[in-house]
Amino acid sequence: MPNTDLPSEQAADFRRVLARWYKQHARPLPWRETRDPYRIWVSEVMLQQTRVNAVLEHYARFLRKFPTIVSLALAPEADVLAVWSGLGYYRRARMLHKAAQFITAELDGVLPSTSAELRKLPGIGEYTSAAIASIAFGESIAVVDGNVERVLLRLTGRPEQATSESKRFVADQAAAVVPQRRSGTNAPGDHNQAMMELGATICLPRGPLCLQCPVYDFCRTRGEHKTEAREKMRSRRVAYLLHQRKRGSAIEVMLHRRPTDASLMPGMYELPELPMDGVEEYTPTLRVRHSITNTNYYVEVFTADKTLLRALPLSIREYEWCRLGQLADLPLTGLARKVLRRLHLIASPGVRMPQPETMMRQ
Incomplete structure (x- = not known):
């Protein structure tokens, strides 16, 4: 029964x-x-x-x-x-x-x-x-x-x-x-x-x-009932690089594609990650918070210069250049999409895209 x-x-x-x-x-x-x-x-x-x-x-x-x-x-x-x-x-x-x-x-x-x-x-x-x-x-x-x-x-x-x-x-x-x-x-x-x-x-x-x-x-409870303690959210600070270039009339953004055999988000595109010890003296272009399961990520995005490019963990040849007009159709990670929207490189619903000259970062 x-x-x-x-x-x-x-x-x-x-x-x-x-x-x-x-x-x-x-x-x-x-x-x-x-x-x-x-x-x-x-x-x-x-x-x-x-x-x-x-x-x-x-x-x-x-x-x-x-x-x-x-x-x-x-x-x-x-x-x-x-x-x-x-x-x-x-x-x-x-x-x-x-x-x-x-x-x-x-x-x-x-x-x-x-x-x-x-x-x-x-x-x-x-x-x-x-x-x-x-x-x-x-x-x-x-x-x-x-x-x-x-x-x-x-x-x-x-x-x-x-x-x-x-x-x-x-x-x-x-x-x-x-x-x-x-x-x-x-x-x-x-x-x-x-x-x-x-x-x-x-x-x-x-x-x-x-x-x-x-x-x-x-109802026999009529209010909150006794619950088990939830796992405390962890915090992690991470840094990413925003690197753009102009090719003819098109603007491109450098992205990293996660390996197809990665345990998390295989094959998804993201901004290149930077080591935190390489950005301590820089001022971020953007700060956002992003939560995934039990972790709060405090994200800082830095505009590229020669020193930051040298701090990348991979060779430049291992990254991909993607046109702005293609970004919305790529399999981006949720964090990458959020950052690119905040930087107006992908249009948010109901938001007008700025003209290419205003999106260039030197």
Whole structure:
């Protein structure tokens, strides 16, 4: 028997109240306005470990470039990474691309409709398969992400514990409240989205909005619950070189392409990194902060001169020159794209690019 704390009658009341709230308060997100399994799949992969606001722009741009599974499958990997650039966790993009190629070659371009079959695709795990199967196809299966786990732990008055027993308990609770599919509706998909929406907008990690919570009467915690200590963010100072040149009427920027066998972001382009002991007496052209997982990077960008060029760890011949007009289409690391946008070398959405003369650095 599943280990659950919610009687079936209470679970039914909980579902009903949550569904009514979701119908009235759900955010109007583009992937909620479609039943296209491919678009739902793309959104779920993008939303892994990424905030909704950060996904919106990338989601629209990705689907403009790759509107179908076949168009994604036929694209070079570098093009996929270029469109993905800025979202981070680039393995997601590579696995999405590989799965599209498999679906096109082996499944006639049709995405499987069950969680069990979806799990067989590259890069699709338990969470993503359940989300696609329930939201796109109406399978009665629970979706458990960090938001849902938090809601269920507070609902049942349990502390957060990184144990297999705790994970089983949460999975059992989630399965106990997910509805069966009803004719003419997608009750499981709507329910799973409602659970995630509740955790994302009301049942927040810090300072939950309990007085606005539709299921407050069912909750045993009514506030923050006991959580395990999070790993403290590390800090690291890094330096990069901005080196430009003019070739005819074109301006080029020197970039470094990470090795294809690198453990992190293989094949991605970045600005050349400088040793910190080589820049101590220089004033940076730009300072930015960039966070990746559990590290805050304090980034300083320096405009090239002969001394800094000699400080580079690689020979000049090992770097590549790329035209400004090509930068937006390259598979840049998220940090490189952020820096180049701040320096107005890549246009940000809605920002007019300066004229080439203003972008030259001597």
